[in-house]
Amino acid sequence: MEQSPLALLPELCLLGGAVVTLLAGSFLPRQRQWVARLVAVAALLVAGVSAALAFPRDAPLGGVTETVFGAFVLDTATGVTRLVVVAAVLLVIGLGVDELAGQARESETYTLLLLGGLGAIVLAATDDLLTLAVGFLLASIPVYALVGMVRSPGAAEAALKTYLLGALSGILLLLGATVLSGIAGGTAYADLATGLAAAPAAAVAVGALAVLAGLLFEAGGVPLHQWVPDATQGAGTAAAAFLTTVPKLGALVAAARLVDVLPGSLPWPLLVGLLAAATMTLGNLAALAQTDARRLLGWSTVSQVGYLLMPVAVVTSTSAATPALLVYLAGYAVTNLTAFAVLAAVPGARSLTDFRGLARQRPALAAALVISLLSLVGTPPTAVFLGKLTVFTAAWDGGLAWLVVVAAVNTVVSLFYYLRWLVEAFRPGEPAATAGWPHAAAVAGALGVLAVGLGAGLVTALVGDGTLG
Amino acid sequence: MLSSIIFLPLVAGALLAVPAVPDRVARWTWIAVTAAEVVLVGVLIARYETPADGDLAFEERARWIPSVNSSWHVGVDGLSVPLLALTAVVFSACAVYGLREDRRPRQHAALFLALQSTCMGLFAAQDLIVFFVFFDLSIVGMYAAIAGWGHGRDAGRSALQFFLYTFLGSLALLLGFIGLYLAADPHTFDIPELVAAAPLQDHPVAGGFVLAALLLGLAVKTPTIPFHTWLPPAHTDASAIGSAVLAAVLLKMGTYGFVRIAMPAMPDAWRGAAWVVLAVGIASVLYGALVALAQTDVKRMIAYTSINHMGYVVLAVGAAGLLGTGTAARELAVTGAVTQMVSHGLITGALFLLAGVLHDRTGSYAMRDYGGLARSAPVWSGLFAVAAFASLGIPAFSGFIAEFQVFAGSIGTTAWAAIALPGILITAALFLRALQLLVTGLPGGRSIGFSDVRAVEAVPVTGLLLLSLAIGVLPWLLLDLITPASAVLVDLVGR
Numbered sequence: 001m002e003q004s005p006l007a008l009l010p011e012l013c014l015l016g017g018a019v020v021t022l023l024a025g026s027f028l029p030r031q032r033q034w035v036a037r038l039v040a041v042a043a044l045l046v047a048g049v050s051a052a053l054a055f056p057r058d059a060p061l062g063g064v065t066e067t068v069f070g071a072f073v074l075d076t077a078t079g080v081t082r083l084v085v086v087a088a089v090l091l092v093i094g095l096g097v098d099e100l101a102g103q104a105r106e107s108e109t110y111t112l113l114l115l116g117g118l119g120a121i122v123l124a125a126t127d128d129l130l131t132l133a134v135g136f137l138l139a140s141i142p143v144y145a146l147v148g149m150v151r152s153p154g155a156a157e158a159a160l161k162t163y164l165l166g167a168l169s170g171i172l173l174l175l176g177a178t179v180l181s182g183i184a185g186g187t188a189y190a191d192l193a194t195g196l197a198a199a200p201a202a203a204v205a206v207g208a209l210a211v212l213a214g215l216l217f218e219a220g221g222v223p224l225h226q227w228v229p230d231a232t233q234g235a236g237t238a239a240a241a242f243l244t245t246v247p248k249l250g251a252l253v254a255a256a257r258l259v260d261v262l263p264g265s266l267p268w269p270l271l272v273g274l275l276a277a278a279t280m281t282l283g284n285l286a287a288l289a290q291t292d293a294r295r296l297l298g299w300s301t302v303s304q305v306g307y308l309l310m311p312v313a314v315v316t317s318t319s320a321a322t323p324a325l326l327v328y329l330a331g332y333a334v335t336n337l338t339a340f341a342v343l344a345a346v347p348g349a350r351s352l353t354d355f356r357g358l359a360r361q362r363p364a365l366a367a368a369l370v371i372s373l374l375s376l377v378g379t380p381p382t383a384v385f386l387g388k389l390t391v392f393t394a395a396w397d398g399g400l401a402w403l404v405v406v407a408a409v410n411t412v413v414s415l416f417y418y419l420r421w422l423v424e425a426f427r428p429g430e431p432a433a434t435a436g437w438p439h440a441a442a443v444a445g446a447l448g449v450l451a452v453g454l455g456a457g458l459v460t461a462l463v464g465d466g467t468l469g
Numbered sequence: 470m471l472s473s474i475i476f477l478p479l480v481a482g483a484l485l486a487v488p489a490v491p492d493r494v495a496r497w498t499w500i501a502v503t504a505a506e507v508v509l510v511g512v513l514i515a516r517y518e519t520p521a522d523g524d525l526a527f528e529e530r531a532r533w534i535p536s537v538n539s540s541w542h543v544g545v546d547g548l549s550v551p552l553l554a555l556t557a558v559v560f561s562a563c564a565v566y567g568l569r570e571d572r573r574p575r576q577h578a579a580l581f582l583a584l585q586s587t588c589m590g591l592f593a594a595q596d597l598i599v600f601f602v603f604f605d606l607s608i609v610g611m612y613a614a615i616a617g618w619g620h621g622r623d624a625g626r627s628a629l630q631f632f633l634y635t636f637l638g639s640l641a642l643l644l645g646f647i648g649l650y651l652a653a654d655p656h657t658f659d660i661p662e663l664v665a666a667a668p669l670q671d672h673p674v675a676g677g678f679v680l681a682a683l684l685l686g687l688a689v690k691t692p693t694i695p696f697h698t699w700l701p702p703a704h705t706d707a708s709a710i711g712s713a714v715l716a717a718v719l720l721k722m723g724t725y726g727f728v729r730i731a732m733p734a735m736p737d738a739w740r741g742a743a744w745v746v747l748a749v750g751i752a753s754v755l756y757g758a759l760v761a762l763a764q765t766d767v768k769r770m771i772a773y774t775s776i777n778h779m780g781y782v783v784l785a786v787g788a789a790g791l792l793g794t795g796t797a798a799r800e801l802a803v804t805g806a807v808t809q810m811v812s813h814g815l816i817t818g819a820l821f822l823l824a825g826v827l828h829d830r831t832g833s834y835a836m837r838d839y840g841g842l843a844r845s846a847p848v849w850s851g852l853f854a855v856a857a858f859a860s861l862g863i864p865a866f867s868g869f870i871a872e873f874q875v876f877a878g879s880i881g882t883t884a885w886a887a888i889a890l891p892g893i894l895i896t897a898a899l900f901l902r903a904l905q906l907l908v909t910g911l912p913g914g915r916s917i918g919f920s921d922v923r924a925v926e927a928v929p930v931t932g933l934l935l936l937s938l939a940i941g942v943l944p945w946l947l948l949d950l951i952t953p954a955s956a957v958l959v960d961l962v963g964r
Contacts, residue, residue, distance in 0.1 A: 323536070363488065377636075379609060380602035386534075389598070393537070393647050404647070408640040415633055423616070423625060460536035 007068045010051040010082050011118060017043020018114040025107020036107035037093065040114055044090050051082035055462075070188065071128035076464055077253050080326045081124040088245050088333045089117045094441035095341040096238025105149055109238070112149075116142035116246055123218065123250030127189040127257055129177040129211070135254070136173055136214055139247050140166045146239035147231045158234030162227040165217060169224050173214025179207030193261040201265040208262050212272075215258070218251035220244070221305045222279040229286070232298030237347070237438075240294060241340035244301040245333050248308065256312045256325055264316075272313035273395075273403045280306025281406070284413045291351050296417055297339055300376060303414060304332055304384075307407055310391050314398025321398060323463040324390035330459065331375070331383030331452050338372035338445030344438035352421050356429025365439060366425050368446035373418040375449045378411055383452035386459065471527045471543045474509050474553070475590045478502055478560075482582030485575055492574045496567070499578035503561035506585070510557040517550060519953045522960075525595065525661065534598070537650070538657035542595040547954025548728050548807055551947060552592040552721055555814045558936060559717040560585045562929030563710035566822055569829070569925055570618070570708075577618060581714070584610035588718045592725060597646040597658040600730070604642065604690075607719055608635045611711070619706040620828065627702040634689055634699035642686025642726070648679035649734060664733040667964060676738035683731045684742065691723030693753045693783050697776050704772035705834070709825020712768070716775050717818035721810045724782045728803065732786065733961040740962065743790025747879075750787050751889045753780030758895035767903060768824045768834045771817065774860065774899070777892055778813045778868075781875045782806045784889055788879035789962060795881075796959050802878025803955035805871055808947060812867035812937060819856045819933040823849065826926050831915040836903060839919075841912035846921040850908040852930050857900040859937050862893055867940035870948075 017040055025036040056079050067073050092113060100106045119139030126132050144166060148159030181187045183203050184195025196204050217224040232240045255272075262268050283303030290296035311325035345365055349355055359366040375382035388411070396404045452459055481502040485495050513527065520526045525544030533541045545553065563581065570577050587610060591603035608631075616628035650656050652668035652675065669676035689696040704712045732739050739746075757776030764770035785806035789799045826849060828834060843850040859866035872893065879886035912919075922930075940947050 374609065380598075380605050385605075389643070389647075390537070392643070393650065396647055397651050404644060408644055411640055412633060412637045415636055419629060419632065423629075426617070456534040456539075457532055457536075460534055464536075 007054065007074060008072065009054065010047040010086070011121060013043050013047035013050060014114050014118040014121070017047070018111045018118070021107055021114065022111040025111070028107070030102060030104070033106040034101065036110055037097070040110035041090065041093060043114065044086050044093075048083065048086040048090075051079065051086060055079040055083070067127070071131040072125050073127050074125070077256075077322060077326060078121075078125040080330065080463055081249055081253055082121055084330050084333050085117045085120050085246055085249055088249070088337060089113050089242070091334070091337045091341070091441060091445060092238055092242045092245075094444070095241060095337065095344040095438040096236070097437040098435040099236055099238055099344060099347065109146065109149060112142040112146050113242055116146070116242060120246045120250030124253035126254070129181055129187040129192075132211070132254060133174055133177055135250065136170060136218060139218060139250055140170065143243050143247060146242060147235040149239060150234070150236045152234065154234035158227070158230040162231050165224060165227045169214045169217035172210045176207045176210025176212075176214070179203060180211065183207065189257065189261045196263045199263070204263060205266055208258070211258060212255060215251045215255045216275070219248045219255070219305050219308070220302055221275060221309060222282050222302070225279065225283070225302045225305070228302055229295050229298035232301070233292060233295040237294075237340060237344040240298075241337055241344070244298065244340070245336050248305060249329050249333060252305075252308050252312060252325060252329060255309070256315045256322060259312055260315050269313045269317060269398065269400060272309055273400045276306045276309035276313055277403060277406045278306070279303070279309060280410045284410050287414070287417045290417065291353075293343060293350065293352055293355070293421065296352070296421065297336070297343070300414070300417070301336060303410065304336070304376070306410070307388065307391055308332065310395040310400070310403055310407060313403070314395050314400055317398040318394055320390070320394040323460065324387075324394040326463040327390045327459060328384070328387030331387040331449075334445055334448040334452060335372050335375040335382070335384050338368055338442055338449055339376065341438050341442035341445050342369045342372065345434050345442050346432045347435055348433055352424045354432070355421065355425045356427045358425040358432060360428060361432060362434055362439075364443055365434065368442040369425055370422060371446040371449050373422055375453070377415055377418050381450070381453040383449045386453055386456045390460070470513065471529055471545065471593050474506065474513065475543065475586055475593060477509070478506060478582040478589070479586035482579040482586070485579040485582065490575055495575035495578045499567065499582060500561070500564045502582060503557070503564040503585070506557045506589075507561050510554050513545070514550060514554060514950075517545070517950075520546060522957050523661070523665070528595070538655065538659060539596055539598040540659065541599060542659060543590075543593040543599070544595045545593055547950045547952070548725070548958070549592045550950055551807060551811045552725060553589060555721070555811050556585065556588045556592060556718050558933070559714065559814055559818050560588075562818060562822070562933055563713055565925055565929045566710050566713075566825070569923075572618060580610060580613055580617070581710070584614065584714065588722075591722055595660045597649065597660060597663070597730070600660070601639070601643055601646060604722060605636075605639050607722065608632060608639060611715060611719060614711040614714070615703060615707045618708045618711060620708065621706040623702065624706040627706040631699050631703040634696070638686040638689030638696070640686075641682045641689075645679050645682035645686060648675070648682065652679070660730060660734070664961065667734060667736055669735055670737050670964075673737070673741070676735055677741065680731060680735050680738040680742055683726070683735075684746070687723040687726040687731065688749070689723070690726070691720060691779050691783065692776065693749050693780065694756050694776070697753070697757075700776065701769050701772045704821075705766065705768055709822055709828070712772075712821040712825070713818040716772070716821055717814035720775060720779055721814060724779060724786070724806065724810055727786045728807065728958060732789070733958055736962045736964045739790045740792060743787050745787075746783060746790065747787030747883070747886065750780050750782075750784030751886070753777065753783055754889040754892035755895075758892045758899070762895055762899040762902075765836055766834045767827065767836050767907065768821070770899065770903060771820045771824060774896060775813070775817055777896060778809065778817070778860075780889070780892070781872060782809050784886060785809070785875045785879055788882040788886055789959060791882045792963060796963065798878050798881030799959045799962075800878070800952070800955050801874050802882060803958055804948060804951050805874025805878055807951045807955065808867065808940075808944075809871035809875060811947065812871040812940065815933045815937040815940075816856055816860045816866070816868055819852070819930045819937075820860060822926065822930050822933075823853050823856060826922055830919055833915055836906040838915045839907045840914055841908070841910045841916050842919060843908045845912045845916050845919040848927060849922045852922070852927065852934065854904055854908065855934055856930070857904055859934065861897040861900045865938065865941045867937040867944075870941055870944045
């Protein structure tokens with residue numbers, strides 16, 4: 001047990017960075033808000049470097065992992081989440097520069113991005129129900145504000161919807177935490193593991209499902225997904241990119257940690273597997289009909305949560321589950337952000353037909369779109385292919401072969417809408433006005449997607465055989 | 470050696486993707502690279518010595534994803550060398566034919582070079598994930614080729630149908646691969662290790678499911694009945710060289726998967742499924758021939774004869790799973806199957822290129838629109854007649870060698886295989902009918918003013934047909950490569 005607060009240096013960097021960004025932004029004239037951006041980026045870079053240095057290289061597999069204050073686990077999962085969150089927020093800032101520069105609330109946006117990222121890390125790293133509740137609030141409140149940052153009727157409606165669902169699921173999560181800690185006699189997961197074994201199954205079910213509901217809201221999984229497409233469509237592009245990526249990183253790792261300690265009195269793999277199947281199927285079917293690119297990505301991200309829930313379902317039954325989850329999370333994050341970077345690079349384009357002429361006018365951007373969408377489908381040699389390969393393997397190994405078949409069929413369904421978008425991009429059409437920074441972010445993201453896919457050996461070595469601490 | 474053969478076209482294609490390259494340079498670079506590939510594969514064959522049982526020649530291995538025991542593992546044996554050679558030859562023929570392409574020639578050359586890399590990589594892959602990567606990328610490349618350079622109003626739609634069908638197949642294949650991986654102890658994606666271990670040998674139920682997934686995936690790609698419906702529209706709407714590559718090389722990926730992965734790694738399950746495979750093969754042969762007979766569109770007709778010809782391969786690999794009679798017959802069947810893959814590639818590639826000439830001149834594939842082409846286009850008619858006779862299995866061409874071995878081997882194993890014999894007769898009838906409609910008589914309809922083939926069209930077709938003739942006259946050149954490998958394969962299936 002280490003109590004050194006320095007072990008939390010990445011988190012402290014994000015927190016400090018958020019405060020300094022906010023303060024700096026308050027005193028800066030509107031034309032010089034870029035200083036606040038620099039502060040935020042610097043904070044992220046320092047957080048990233050310290051997270052890389054603190055990466056648990058020799059973490060004893062499945063053995064005792066370091067914790068800080070008894071509630072913050074420093075294992076491979078935390079290490080990977082930290083790195084991915086930091087990289088994701090950096091990409092969000094990169095793709096959002098042109099959109100946010102000179103806006104009234106530019107520095108506030110950066111502050112919210114940093115705080116939301118911090119919340120996601122806390123969610124992923126904690127093994128205590130109370131800290132989980134704190135992480136939930138820290139991860140979700142910035143999202144409400146980010147969605148409402150654009151002053152449009154759509155954004156206002158989306159923010160309200162997100163807030164209401166978030167408040168409801170927050171209450172559910174607190175209720176579940178209360179029930180679980182009440183019957184287990186403690187809030188730490190270690191207490192849950194021992195205390196729940198002999199507890200009545202019904203009470204465990206109510207408590208655990210309520211906590212899971214909160215995490216499903218954060219991740220955007222069925223049945224608490226309704227806010228995702230609205231918020232993705234209504235919010236600004238940078239905010240949409242953030243809310244479809246970063247909160248999931250924290251929520252899914254948190255869900256895996258929770259499912260890992262639940263007693264076997266209920267068939268948790270089956271229950272989570274059913275949730276996964278419902279999430280991917282609903283997300284895909286709803287995405288089929290979309291003509292707005294943002295809304296399409298909103299539904300696509302719901303379906304991706306379904307695949308991400310597959311390793312969560314089998315986390316107790318196979319050691320391959322956690323590495324698979326981490327690989328998929330990293331691959332999904334870089335892929336999804338690349339797709340959003342393409343959106344940000346063509347600010348005027350809303351519907352799929354607005355992308356006509358992209359291949360002719362902006363071949364690099366079109367290539368980034370092709371790579372990101374094919375990656376979302378799961379075509380090799382891209383990042384999500386590696387994710388799907390590991391996740392399918394883990395789910396099958398964990399005894400959910402039927403879920404793997406459902407996921408494969410779903411993948412074929414998803415082809416319809418991703419290809420529809422690609423076909424539009426390759427049709428002749430009017431030249432689209434593009435923005436500079438997001439263009440660079442999209443190309444960088446596309447290279448990242450290929451790097452994760454081709455550098456599969458490195459990525460899987462990083463996540464190792466890590467089990468949850 | 471092998472890695473450079475695989476990646477040379479990809480690297481060249483990536484360089485061509487740079488917008489500053491002039492079209493003329495792109496066209497000739499494409500030809501130069503495919504010619505270099507032919508030379509490289511020629512050197513490979515010259516230096517190839519049949520490896521010891523179960524070993525590989527020109528093996529290369531590098532770390533890739535060690536945590537799941539997947540590596541960059543390539544190597545060749547008698548089953549893959551003929552297909553590598555076929556790929557190199559067909560793509561260089563297409564490069565020459567592609568000199569006439571005036572729609573975005575630079576991107577066109579880059580795309581086909583990339584596609585060539587995926588085909589080379591697939592036939593050399595000795596790791597399931599490497600195999601799958603190339604399998605999927607070939608689908609993406611072919612989709613772009615049909616959607617971007619196909620003709621006809623429905624090219625986009627046909628491309629989408631092609632993609633959806635074959636992608637579904639590839640996912641089934643992936644499920645099968647994961648099943649094999651999980652069954653092996655220790656878990657591995659390495660094909661030689663899986664073949665040596667035959668992991669699902671004593672698990673009939675799990676083995677049945679995994680083999681079903683593999684069969685589904687490969688059957689879609691081959692294609693066999695009832696998964697063939699994507700093929701005719703894809704061929705009709707693809708460009709001439711798109712069709713040629715699709716039929717000559719991409720269809721072989723399915724049947725190659727049978728002999729490389731499904732049969733040796735799951736002998737027990739394969740023997741169990743052999744009657745089903747045999748029946749599907751017979752059905753494909755007869756159905757493909759009958760439907761081809763009913764076509765009025767010459768390109769669709771050739772597409773359906775592909776189903777018929779690939780049916781012979783399926784028939785033979787099915788027969789190879791029937792134990793009980795001597796191994797000699799089963800070895801003959803497997804050898805015939807691999808020979809048929811090569812033969813079909815050469816002949817059908819030539820036929821599709823010739824059909825492309827029709828569309829290029831008049832925009833129509835309807836056989837009734839023509840007539841008397843022998844007068845207005847004697848060289849075209851001569852080449853088409855030779856290709857048609859080669860395709861219907863006349864002696865002296867590769868098709869005869871292949872079909873003779875397929876039937877001798879299969880009927881030697883089970884008399885039921887003889888049901889497929891009428892397929893040859895129907896194929897003969899339909900090609901003769903096509904010749905009669907297109908070539909004979911007085912010039913009429915669109916034949917009037919039809920200009921004969923140019924050199925860039927005649928040279929690749931002639932090259933392909935000469936190779937088919939060479940195999941037909943000197944079959945031992947090819948059979949010496951294949952026979953040892955099919956003996957090993959039959960041994961493995963008999964385990």
